[in-house]
Amino acid sequence: MIILITGASHTGKTVLAQKLLEKYKYPYLSIDHLKMGLIRSGNTELTPCDDKELTGYLWPIVSEIIKTAIENKQNLIVEGCYVPEDWRTWFGEEYLSEIKFICLVMTDEYIDEHFADIVKHGSDIEARLDDSDCTVRWIKEVNSEYIGRFQQDQIVIDKDYESAINSILNND
Template identity: 30%
Template sequence: MIYVISGTSRSGKTMMANKILEEKKIPYMSLDWLVMGFTNGIPEYGIHDKLFPDEIAKKFWSFLKGMCENMIWTDKDYVLEGEAVLPELISELTEKYPDRIRVCFVGYTDIDIEKKVEDVKRYSTGENDWLSNKNDEYISNHITNMVEHSKMIMKDCKDYNLKYFDTSKDFIPTLNRAIDYLFECQD
């Protein structure tokens, strides 16, 4: 089974993937790593980390789709997490392989921007965190953009019959519900 966790920046995707790794022993790959591979390794493809998430997802889709189909074919459990997925695109695979891929999206549509900025700074993973050296205004603008992106994802999930979890309130319990959803009827 391929488990895809997507959504907006700072919504809990990596936390979910790490918990699944720890509890279920299913490895994960961050799509951010792949995007940075394109950014730094083959910039001529035009896929880079300075694009908005939906732009990355659209440019990245043919590669990601081929990779997912190969992963499904190999019949190994794996988690893919990252922003570089859109409901309108991944729905193609969920329809084609309903018993081999599980997908959920996470985001936040109704948050206090200032509190989220504080949380981003408090829970930063250190110097390797790309937002760790940014000022409050930069982080606030990023979070504001991600609220709008979350609203788009939430709407698209409804349109494509995919599950969306809003982490605006009850952050950790909501992430746990999303993980439970991914593994429903599979234990």
């Protein structure tokens, strides 16, 4: 089984991946780690700010990693924001039946009411060196993009983050 987690920045993708790792003992691949490895090694001239270009660069690699894991009957959690909205077209039915897709999104109301908590928990799993671009407006904009792009399989965080995450953990 592959668990593919995407969503806007600060929605808790990495926290969810960590909790799923602890529950199932499945390894997980952070697309951000792959991105930084390719950038730091000089294998791309893209920068961490080139989000749209990074999706096109990283997704062909990530999709083949997913296929390889499925072909080898290995479980894997893959998390990151670099998943294109047409991700399903990259896989045949024999692969799709082995992929559980989760897109985490937050409502505007949740962001308004919990912005301080969102920022406070931004480095729970991975250290964010510079979070100065994290504003209420920016978080709403990126969440809106994901709400529009991934209308299927969304987990909407609208009242309580822990309840939303626990609903995933209890339904797996």
